[in-house]
Amino acid sequence: MAIAQSVLDIVLDECRRHGIATVDRIAVQVGALAAVVPDALTFCFQVVAQGTPAEKAVLDIETVPVVLRCPLCGELFEMEDRMDVCPQCGPVVSGLSLISGREMTVMSIEGRGKDDGA
């Protein structure tokens, strides 16, 4: 719920800056490792956005895969099941580097201005 409210705060701030009266679509990136469940975020957003210019907006959530780099072979790969295993080298004791998977970003907003009679 705190995350949905934060998304809404950013969206309403951008609406003020760019003169958007009605928001149609909000593109959001969420890392697969982030503590965000897309369905729950969509539901919570509908609740917090009621009565705002974003109340009918579609929340378009793109999940960013967890990408790791193995320090042994240097390979970049998508995590399958565990964060500590390289598909080529097996378990890596010295730790894999996290390249992506923790994102929580509002990417873009689409909407309409005031004069459209929307």
Add this chain to the structure above:
Amino acid sequence: MTEIKVPVIRNILEVNERLARENRKLFDEKKILVLNLMSSPGAGKTSVLERTAEALRGRYTMAVIEGDIQSSYDAERLQRKGVQAVQINTDGACHLDGNMIRTAMENLDLDPVDVLVIENVGNLVCPAEFNLGEHEKVMILSVAEGDDKPLKYPLMFQISSVLLVNKVDLLPYVDCDVNAIHERARHLNPTQKIFNISCRTGEGLEAWTAWLEARIREHKGLS
């Protein structure tokens, strides 16, 4: 119809990150070491703090911000130990955020404090995402929870600089391989400091408090 498309690219947690930076600035001005203590419910956060307060008594002053969904039970436990403690009730929220800490600080006398511990809401998921301005993230896993937890909650293990494996006195009674916890945690976070402890018997607490005292001195620039 004029359609407007605006590229945004803003971190959803940007407000919390800003508040965390402001909190950190205040902590640093006062040379207070701040720990964010996280675990699942019942792993022993408050017991660790009771034991730690006893060990530091007379040498360093500890204060605590207690986060719970409801009740001031934990803050009262620590106040009985002579620790300055304030309670935050999140009224349902599953984690603390930077703003709650800022508000709680208004009710603390920070001047005599050497180490401030923020006891987060019991949860291995969401607290990992919200920085509070702390210098160290410390997590507790009790052996009764099982040795599979690093596999299931990797982010918490990856971001915590210290892992306290609590309730090791229960090892004869639970199916938990403590070496597997160490190995799995190390794979996720090779630099993590791990201490096996029991708040009930006192085992291992000396090593943990020795680390903490050294960290307090380092933070004050004394060593």
